[in-house]
Amino acid sequence: MIKKIAVSICLLISLVNYAQEGTASPYSFYGIGDVRFKGTAENRAMGGLSIFPDSIHLNLQNPASYSSLRYTTLTVGGAFSSTTLETETQREKAQRVTLDYFAVGLPMGKFGAAFGLMPYSSVGYKIRAQSTVGGINSNRQFTGTGGINRAFIGLSYLIAPKFSVGADVSYNFGRIETTSLQTVDGVQFASREENLSDIGGFNISAGLMYETKFNEKLNFFSGLSYSTESQLRSDNERTLAIVQVFVTGGQAVVDQNDPERSRTDLKIPSKLTFGAGIGEKTKWMVGAEVALQQGREQANRFDDIDNVEFENAIRYSVGGYYIPKFNSFSSYLSRVTYRGGLKHENTGLVFNNKSIFDTGVTAGLGLPVGGSLSNINIGFEYGKRGTVYGGLVRETYANVIIGLSLNDRWFVKRKYD
Numbered sequence: 001m002i003k004k005i006a007v008s009i010c011l012l013i014s015l016v017n018y019a020q021e022g023t024a025s026p027y028s029f030y031g032i033g034d035v036r037f038k039g040t041a042e043n044r045a046m047g048g049l050s051i052f053p054d055s056i057h058l059n060l061q062n063p064a065s066y067s068s069l070r071y072t073t074l075t076v077g078g079a080f081s082s083t084t085l086e087t088e089t090q091r092e093k094a095q096r097v098t099l100d101y102f103a104v105g106l107p108m109g110k111f112g113a114a115f116g117l118m119p120y121s122s123v124g125y126k127i128r129a130q131s132t133v134g135g136i137n138s139n140r141q142f143t144g145t146g147g148i149n150r151a152f153i154g155l156s157y158l159i160a161p162k163f164s165v166g167a168d169v170s171y172n173f174g175r176i177e178t179t180s181l182q183t184v185d186g187v188q189f190a191s192r193e194e195n196l197s198d199i200g201g202f203n204i205s206a207g208l209m210y211e212t213k214f215n216e217k218l219n220f221f222s223g224l225s226y227s228t229e230s231q232l233r234s235d236n237e238r239t240l241a242i243v244q245v246f247v248t249g250g251q252a253v254v255d256q257n258d259p260e261r262s263r264t265d266l267k268i269p270s271k272l273t274f275g276a277g278i279g280e281k282t283k284w285m286v287g288a289e290v291a292l293q294q295g296r297e298q299a300n301r302f303d304d305i306d307n308v309e310f311e312n313a314i315r316y317s318v319g320g321y322y323i324p325k326f327n328s329f330s331s332y333l334s335r336v337t338y339r340g341g342l343k344h345e346n347t348g349l350v351f352n353n354k355s356i357f358d359t360g361v362t363a364g365l366g367l368p369v370g371g372s373l374s375n376i377n378i379g380f381e382y383g384k385r386g387t388v389y390g391g392l393v394r395e396t397y398a399n400v401i402i403g404l405s406l407n408d409r410w411f412v413k414r415k416y417d
Contacts, residue, residue: 023036023096023122023123023124023125023147024081024083024085024094024095024096024124024125025083025124025125025385025395026085026125026127026393027347027349027351027356027385027386027393027395028121028122028123028124028125028144029123029125029142029144029178030308030349030351031121031266031310031349032120032121032148032176032199032232032266032268033121033122033123033146033147033148033176034121034122034123034124035120035121036100036118036119036120036121036122037100038060038061038118038120038150039059039060039061039101040057040058040059040060040075040077040101040377040403040405041077041364041377041378041379041401041402041403042057042337042339042364042366042377042379042403042405043059043060043061044362044364044379044381044401045319045339045340045341045362045363045364045365045377045378045379045380045381045401046317046319046320046321046339046340046341046362046364047289047317047318047319047340047341047342047343047362048061048289048315048317048319048341048343048362049275049277049287049288049289049317049318049319049320049341050062050065050223050225050273050275050289051209051221051222051223051275051276051277051287051289052221052277052285052287052321053065053068053164053209053211053221054068054069055068055069055070055071056069056070056071056073056373056375056405056407057073057075057377057405058073058075058103058104058105058114058405060101060103060114060116060118061225061273062166062207062209062223062224062225062273063114063154063155063156063166063167063168063205063206063207063225064156064164064165064166064206064207064208064209064223064225065112065156065164065166065207065209065223066105066112066113066114066154066155066156066166067107067110067111067112067156067157067158067164067166068112068156068158068164068209069105069106069107069112070107071107071373071407071408072104072105072106072107072407072408073104073105073405073406073407074103074104074105074405074406075101075102075103075104075105075403075404075405075406076099076101076102076103076403076404077099077100077101077377077401077402077403077404078097078098078099078100078401078402079097079098079100079399079400079401079402080095080096080097080399080400081095081096081097081098081397081398081399081400082094082095082397082398082399083095083096083395083396083397083398084395084396084397085393085394085395086388086393086394086395086396087388087391087392087393087394088388088389096124098119098122100118100119100401101116101117101118102116102117102118103115103116103117103118104116110157110158111155111156111157111158112155112156112157112158112166113153113154113155113156114152114153114154114156114168115151115152115153115154116151116152117149117150117151117152118149118150118152119147119148119149119150120147120148120149120150120172120174121147121148121174122146122147123144123145123146123147123176123178124144124145124147125142125143125144126141126142126143127141127142127143128140128141128142129142136184136185136186137184137185138182138183138184138185139182139183139184140180140181140182140183141179141180141181141182142178142179142180143178143179144176144177144178144179145176145177145178146174146175146176146177146197147174147176148172148173148174148176148199148232149172149173149174150170150171150172151170151171151173152168152169152170152171153168153169154166154167154168154169155167156207162210162211162212163208163209163210163211164208164209165206165207165208165209166206166207167204167205167206167207168204168205168206169202169204170202170203170204170205171200171201171202172199172200172201172202172203172230172232172268173199173200174198174199174200175196175197175198175199176195176196176197176199177194177195177196177197178194178195179192179193179194179195180192180193181193181243181245181251183245188244189242189243189244189254190242190243190244190245190251191240191241191242191243192240192241192242192243192251193238193239193240193241194238194239194241195236195237195238196236196237196238197234197235197236197237197264198234198235199232199233199234199235199266200232200233201230201231201232201233201268202230203227203228203230203268204227204228204230205225205226205227205228206225206226207223207224207225207226208223208224208225209221209222209223209224210222210223214278217280218278218279218280219278219279219280219281220276220277220278221276221277221278221279221285221287222274222275222276222277223273223274223275223276223289224272224273224274225272225273225274226270226271226272226273227268227270227271228270229267229268229269229270229294230267230268231265231266231267231268232265232266232267232268233263233265233266234263234264234265234266235261235263236261236262236263236264237259237260237261238259238260238261238262239256239257239259239260240256240257241253241254241255241256241257242254242255242256269293269294269295269313269348270293270294271291271292271293271294272291272292272293273289273290273291273292274289274290275287275288275289275290275317276288277320279320282323282326283322283323283326284320284321284322284323285320285321286318286319286320287318287319287320288316288317288318289316289317289318290314290315290316290317291313291314291315291317292312292313292314293312293313293314293315293348294312295310295311295312295313295348307351307352308349308350308351309350310348310349310350311346311348311350311355312348313345313346313347313348314345314346315343315344315345315346316343316344316345317341317342317343318341318342318343319339319340319341319342319362320339320340320341321337321338321339321340321366322337322338322339323335323336323337323338324336332368335368336365336366336367336368337365337366337375337377338364338365338366339362339363339364339365339366339379340361340362340363340364341361341362341363342360342361342362343358343359343360343361343362343383344357344358344359345357345358345359347385351392352390352391352392353390354387354389354390354392356385356386356392357385357386357387358383358384358385359383359384359385360381360382360383360384360397361381361382361383362379362380362381362382363379363380364377364378364379364380364401365377365378372407372408373407374404374405374406374407374408375405376402376403376404376405377401377402377403377404377405378400378401378402378403379399379400379401379402379403380398380399380400380401381397381398381399381401382397382398382399383396383397384396384397385397
């Protein structure tokens with residue numbers, strides 16, 4: 001027990017550090033960054049579905065699922081992402097490795113509890129742009145790092161054998177740093193703008209899950225979750241400076257003004273997710289889900305961005321899993337869980353009057369570990385976001401997600417001493 005707790009603390013610290021480099025998307029410049037998927041590798045491999053209760057996997061998307069756990073579950077996951085960024089004239093590639101979530105689920109009879117830490121949003125981009133005005137060439141470099149982390153604790157209760165409810169309380173915190181550097185041909189010095197935002201705030205989410213039988217084998221599942229609109233406080237600091245840029249890439253400050261400080265209230269929009277599915281437990285399951293997010297009132301951290309706005313977002317997901325024979329003694333492949341799914345999303349970001357869409361296909365494997373209930377979950381995701389038209393960027397991404405789910409009975413009273 002002590003070793004597991006020590007490892008858990010180390011993973012929590014590591015997650016905070018890794019969350020600072022969670023994206024390579026230029027769209028992360030806007031709002032609070034690129035909002036990350038809130039879920040485990042197994043959910044992500046099914047197109048993002050969150051409707052299936054599970055006794056050995058922790059469902060982080062719907063807090064009502066915690067009471068389905070029958071074993072103490074420690075889950076941790078990360079991803080390797082390769083992204084191709086394209087415009088009408090340019091093409092670049094970026095890669096990143098992230099630690100995506102860490103959580104612990106505790107069964108307590110009709111109750112279930114969970115706590116953990118995960119990134120909520122990430123900022124990470126490096127952009128270069130050239131322009132010519134009146135025969136004078138200028139170059140601009142934009143960089144951004146940071147993001148928002150989410151620490152949560154939740155509780156679920158099984159009201160009836162078919163019906164459970166639950167709720168999460170989360171604290172969101174983080175820092176975002178962005179820099180803009182402009183050089184002009186023939187001018188010795190460059191101008192630099194640095195922005196720093198410290199962000200924090202609470203939010204609450206709640207969920208319902210319902211399960212019943214059509215007949216002896218076929219089950220019906222449904223789930224609903226709702227995250228309330230919440231407010232984040234952003235303490236901003238902007239510094240303007242004249243700098244000398246060296247050939248090696250280093251910079252020396254020639255002149256710098258006093259930092260300009262401001263406070264912005266940013267909103268995490270409310271989100272409603274609902275879906276349903278059918279299947280045979282421990283054999284197969286298919287389902288569909290819709291997520292609606294009220295995003296019109298979102299805002300950027302600074303008020304001088306005029307080519308971007310936000311709209312209501314919507315995501316459609318279809319997916320499921322198949323297990324040939326979960327209790328097979330002779331064939332390991334028969335005990336493997338095979339997952340797959342599709343997703344299509346209007347992200348809610350509107351750039352140059354064009355909505356940004358994200359479409360992808362997912363697949364995955366759940367690999368049992370030895371003779372225990374623990375397993376390694378591997379997911380694959382391929383998709384595209386944005387477009388090359390209208391001065392925008394199209395991102396073609398290929399992600400490999402790996403999750404570890406450890407299951408054990410932690411709190412068992414000894415019969416013999």
